Amino acid sequence: MPPQSVLIVGASQGLGLALVKHYASLIPPSQVFATVRSSADDEKDKFPEGVRVIEKVDCSKEDVGERIVEGLQGVAVGLVVYVAGVLKPEKMGEANWKDQIMMYTICSIAPVFVVQSLLTSSSFSPEAKIILLTSEAGSVTLRTEGEGGGMYGHHGSKAAGNMIGHLLAYDLKESGIPIAMIHPGFLKTDMTKNAGMEEFYDKMGAVTPDEAAGPISEFVEKLDMDMSGKLWAPMGARGIGNAEEVLGKEVTKKPGPLELPW
Structure with missing residues (x-):
């Protein structure tokens, strides 16, 4: 069954917007909360x-x-999906201090304060679950020499996000709230396009945010305390360029959800 209420953090575009639309088709839209950086009037349409x-x-x-x-105005939410993120390409000799601070802040610092505020204000319902979108980019094991270096803030902040989620799992255990980090698939979004990743869409089986929303929703229903604090790919190895090289060919044939290595 879908959650009774949903909070999507970072909902103005891409996967966040797709998840808002998806859940608004499953539960009363009035029970779907969408955060945006601008004013509500600018985004409501x-x-x-x-x-x-x-x-x-x-x-x-x-x-x-x-x-x-x-x-939230006193509403206790049954699902929180933290989708907010930023991606700034980097390579050696062109690393950017401010860009890295922004990536780490949004991807690995802010989630702590969001979860902390919700927990201490009793804003989680008894059946609550949390999803952090960190992606396979945060897996150290999946990085290879063939892929090379660069993208320091992107990979580093996602790896930090995985650690944050793992630690939060311990703090949330007593409350019975599972938290999982996910790789939603390789997404066709403005973010990946602007980072120069459009050329890899076909090769890596990229999907639209709307296509990714369904598998994420199905994963949420399966998520329990035994799965908490781990990194998962709801669609399996699809969209993970180094999956076969690092994890083996057999793994790439398995359906999701697939637990990914740190």
Whole structure:
């Protein structure tokens, strides 16, 4: 069964927007909360009628968790999906200090404060679950010499996000709240396109956010405490360029969800 209420953090575009639409088709839209950085009036036309938009939530700011709790207006949520992210390409000799700070802040610092604020304000329902979108980019094991270096802030911040989720799992255990980090697939979004990844779409079996939303929703239903604190690929090895080389050919044939190595 779908959760009774859903909070999507980072919902204005891409996978976040797709998940809002997906869940608004499964449960009453009034029980779907979507955070955006701008004002609600600027974004409301994107969402199905009835979705409750929490405006001016900036995941690079210290008050991110407090603003979300404020916007929930006392509602306890059954599912939190943290989708917010930023991707800035880098290579040796052109690493950017400010870009890296932004990536680490949004991908691995803000999630702690979002979860902390929700937990301490009793904003989780008894059946609550949490998903952090970190992607296979955060797996050290899946990085290879053939792939090479570069993309320091991208991979580093996602790896840090995986560690954060693993640690949060211990703190959430007593409350019975499972948390999982996921690789949603290689997504066809403006973010990956602007990072120069469009040329790999066909080769790596890239999917649209709408195509990824369904498998993520199915994974959420399976998520339990035994799966908590781990990195998962709901669609299996699809969209993981180094999966066959690192994990073996047999793994690439298995359906999801697939547990990925750190």
